[in-house]
Amino acid sequence: MKSDYPWFKSYPAGVPHEINPEQYSSLVDMLEESFRKFSDLPAYEFMGCVMSYREVEEKSKHFAAYLQSLGLKKGDKFGIQMPNVMQYPVALFGALRAGLTVVNVNPLYTEREMEHQYNDAEVKAVIILANFADKLAHILPKTQIKHVIVTEIGDMLGFKRFLVNFVVKYVKKMVPKYNIPGAVGFLDALSKGEKAQYVRPEINNQELAFLQYTGGTTGVSKGAMLTHRNMVANLLMIKAWMLGLEEGKEIAITPLPLYHVFALTVNCFLMFNVGAKNVLIANPRDIPGFIKELKKHKFTTMTGLNTLFNALLNHPEFKEVDFSRAKYVVAGGMATQRPVAERWKEVTGTTIAEGYGLSETSPVLSCNPLDGTARIGTIGLPMPSTEMKIVKEDGTEAVIDEPGEIWARGPQVMKGYWNRPDETAKVMTEDGWFKTGDIGAMDADGFFRIVDRKKDMILVSGFNVYPNEVEEVVAGHPKVLEVAAIGVPDPQSTERVKLFVVKKDPSLTEEELMAYCKENLAGYKLPKYIEFRDELPKSNVGKILRRKLKEEEMKKTEASA
Structure with missing residues (x-):
């Protein structure tokens, strides 16, 4: 790796230029080290119940032994479909310790999406939260799944288990009826595993740890093949970046789902x-429940995304949360809007450090410095051992501040897409560069910024309009809660900008917002249409889905044709 990249001069003191991706032979090797070092410390807390590192070690070992007793072999695909409950890390670590490749499945997926992912990944066994088991029951005959483990929200909450499960099932009626012959309860699986023998498999770092499916925002969801080395490399990069982390002393708040690659x-x-x-x-x-939980902890680090930070800021009780010990607040998943970042700093005293990455890159490629030199509106500097460059349409490298596609290379970049050599060839070069599909630019100090996603760019009379820029301006209006901008067909100018806005203040009018846009945007970037909505479509991690809005607009156009 070259030593004269411009970003190195902007690195905080103490951050190394490179990490050693061979430090652990696998994620299992890393987990075992933590089991030994931190055995008596609390590892997870959920609904007031705490599980120690020793308990995670024991329970994940029993789960691994159970999976092996089913006849599952190293490399077999294992699906996990649940939100952030205590069973998630036990099942995840157990599957990895059994040598399986984990396939994270979004619990809010429709039956069609589940069927596609389970079949595409050739999943042989799955653990699912009972709340979603009815969907699995419908598609099961159309998949290769041989073993199903079902768990309920309260299964690992000790004496609170029966009460929580009763309330979820019978009071809140959150568990639809389902029938899965042969399904095994999670706690039964653990007790069977306790009696079975666990055999630690030999795992080399080039073997697949995850098939992590892309969000599908750009077409059919594809499985990014992430190796143990990819994941180890990325966690070591972030560890090197977060210089102030103290072993055994951190308290992390995890609102983003663990099935999402960032979390x-x-x-x-x-x-x-x-x-x-x-x-x-x-x-x-x-949000009220989340704030109540935040108030209970002297947390040191927290992750989230723009929509979540915005929702917290707009709740009156959020200002009562104690941020005095918070070292790091890191954002990912979507662009953080400047008005949100500035207000967050004002209210909490902490800076949101925005990072950037994709499922295909395990995920972090770049992050803002955490030493107070973060630049709002950028995605920061490339991680240690990571190269990034801006490539123009003609294949040549862009100069400083010139937009083009972001390409990246490093030990966190996937092997390719599962069973999709054609798709892999579109995004990977022979010398290891990954084409992100995002339009960005780099400044003289090595800070990168996202201009927009290639596919979301709006073409107005030959000019490129980037929805992110329009959205950031509109989000700065004090009466706007949320905004999305898309391009809609226009016979005169190819496309025009259409805004979808959720009001913070009901008195906001179209005229008032349009006048504000005229003050802040060039003529060709101005919205031609403004539509007010009660809410905007979002992914299950809270990312605003422009794609859904585009689909709705296309249907309207077709209907009126």
Whole structure:
């Protein structure tokens, strides 16, 4: 790796230029080290119940032994479909310790999406939360799944288990009826595993730890093949970046789901590696409940994304949360809007450090410095051992501040897409560069910024309009809560900008917002249409889905044609 990249001069003191991706032979090797070092410390807290590193070690070993007793072999695919409950890390670590490849499945997926992912990944066994088991029951005959383990929210909450499960099932009626012949309860699986023999498999770091499916925002969801080395490399990069992490002393708040690659690497693996206590939040959309949980902990680090930070800021009780021990607040998943970042700093005294990455890169490629030199509106500097460059349409490298596609290379970049050599060839070059599909630019100090996703770019009379820029301006209006911008067809100018806005203040009018846009945006970037909505479509991690809005617009156009 070259030593004269411009970003190195902007690195905080003490951050190394490179990490050693061979430090652990596998994620299992890393987990075993943490089991030994932190055995008596609290590892996870959920709904007031705490599980120590020793308990995670014992329970995940029993789960691994149970999976092996079913005849599952090293490399077999194992599906996990549940939110942030205490069973998640036990099942995840157990599957990895059994030598299986984990396939994270979004619990809010429809039957169609589940069927696609389970079949595409050739999943042989699955653990699922009972709340979603009815969907699995419908598609099971159309999959290769041979073994199903079902768990309920309260299964690992000790004496609270029966009460929680009763309330969820019979009071809140959150568990639809389902029938899965031969399904085994999670606690039964653990007790069977306790009696079975666990055989630690030999795992080399080039073997697959995860098939992590892309969000599908750009077409059919594909499985990114992430090796043990990819994951180890990325957690070590982030650890090197977060210089102030103290072993055994961190308390992490985890509102993003662990099945999402950002929380998986940062909250799940990195925090386990440093002996942190991880506070799991199963439903961060319940903002009053989330704030109540935040008030209970003297937390040191927290992850989230723009929509979540915005929702917290707009709740009156959020200002009562104690941020005095918070070292790091890290954002991922979508662009953090400047008005949100500035207000967050004002209210909490902490800076949101925005990072950038993709499922295909395990995920973090770049992050803002955490020493106070973060630049709002950028995605920061490339991680240690990571190269990034901006490539123009003609294949040449862009100059400083010139936009083009972001390419990246490093030990966290996937092997390729599962069973999709054609798709892999579109995004990977022979010398290891990964084409992200995002349009960005780099400044003279090595800070990168996202201009927009290639596919979301709006073409107005030959000019490129980037939705992120329009959205950031509109989000700065004091009466706007949330905004999304898309391009809609226009016979005169190819496309025009359409805004979808959720009001913070009901008095906001179209005229007022349009006048504000005229003050802040060039003529060709101005919205031609503004539509007010009660809410915007979001992914299960809270990312605003422009794609859904585009689909709705296309249907309207077709209907009127």
